Amino acid sequence: MSHVWSLPPAGRIGRGDACCCLVHHCFRQAEASPGASRSDPARAAAAIFSRQTVQPLTPEIEAQLRPKDSFRECADCPEMVVVPAGSFMMGTPANEPDRFKGEDPIHRVTITKPFAVGRFAISFDDWDACLADSGCGGIKGDDKFGRGRMPAQGINFNAAKLYLAWLSKKVGRTYRLPSESEREYFTRAGTTTPFWFGNTITTQNANYQASTPYGSGPHGPDSKGPVVVDSYPPNPFGLYQVHGNVFEWTEDCFSKRYTEDTPSDGAPWLEGDCRNRILRGGRWDWSANMVRSGYRENGLVDGYGFSFRVVRTLNVP
Structure with a gap:
């Protein structure tokens, strides 16, 4: 069961409320045990949190987070989803169609x-909140396809870092880019196929150039542009559009392929060509083989802009 930490205004939680599910879970748990001590952590956390508006998670609440729980730490903050710990095989097998050398070994x-991951790529609504607060260097981004819930595009690596610094200062918690391995991990969401939804892709799954099919998948119409960030079904971790639509920055410096020194613990690779950083996810105007879970691309940190998704490390057991 997943829970949503959507924090209500003071005085809004009552015995019949079904909002803010994780808080609701704790609140119900406390109610269900009338004899429980008032020092019970779940009761205490729920009682404290029920009086608060959207704000940074307290250590007590953060420690109770479970996979698929979600939260927002300010009114203008991106929605975050808790992704479980786990192990996976990073890269692509030799028999995966249309793979590239850089995806091995x-x-x-x-x-x-x-850890917590943005449910969506950063939208222009998110980006504009930073601009309105005199953050993000006044960089407007590429909005030729619109703003609002459209993914923020035209954001180079250095500009994405400005947003992360602004968000971290605003919340008082550290927000960051995902590492390349974290990005592949939460894209796959426990799967081993080229896409989290299987061995082929269609325009029902993602936004890409479908005139170039993948494997035995069908031909389809080419995309005319990016779409809003909550389009298409989410993957098993609850994350939207991890394939296609917009490329997303990761923290890792560019490497042509994995080596024996490649981090195996989810940390970013921060050696080598750090003027170029790894991009993941593919784009609306790229072919199907370039939106696979294992596909790698790179871009100059101060060059042409793309988009990004945020991560927050959690203090959880």
Whole structure:
């Protein structure tokens, strides 16, 4: 069961409320045990949190987060989803159609603790909140396809870092880019196929150039542009559009392929060509083989802009 930490205004939680599910879960748990001590952590956390508006998670609440729980730490903050710890094989097998050399060798990555990931790529609504607060260097981004819930595009790596610094200062918690291995991990969401939804892709799954099919998949119409960030079904971790639509920055410096020194614990690779950083996810105007879970691309940190998704490390057991 997933829970949503959507924090209500003071005085809004009552015995009949069904809002803010994780808080609701704790609140119900406390109610269900009338004899429980008032020092019970779940009761205490729920009682404190029920009086608060949207704000940073307290240590008590953060420690109770579970996979698929979600939260927002300010009114203008992106919605975050808790992704479970786990282990996976990063890279692509030699028999995966249309793979590239840079996707090997396959190697195991183990992420020992849950972490939080933006449910969506950063939207222009998110970006404009930063601009309105005199953050993000006044960089407007590429909005020829619109703003609002459209993904923020035209954002180079250095500009994405400005947003992360603004958000971290606003909340008082550290927000960051995902590492390349974290990005592949939460894209796959426990799957081993080229896409989280299987061995082929259609325009019902993602936004890409469908005139170039993948494997035995069908031909389809080419995309005319990016779409709003909550389009298409989410993957098993609850994350939207991890394939296609817009490329997303990761923290990793560019490397042509994985090596024996590639981090195996989810950390970013921060050696080599750091003027170029790894991009993941593909784009609306790229072919199907370039939106696979294992596909790697790179871009100059101060060059042409793309988009990004945020991550927050959690203090959880």
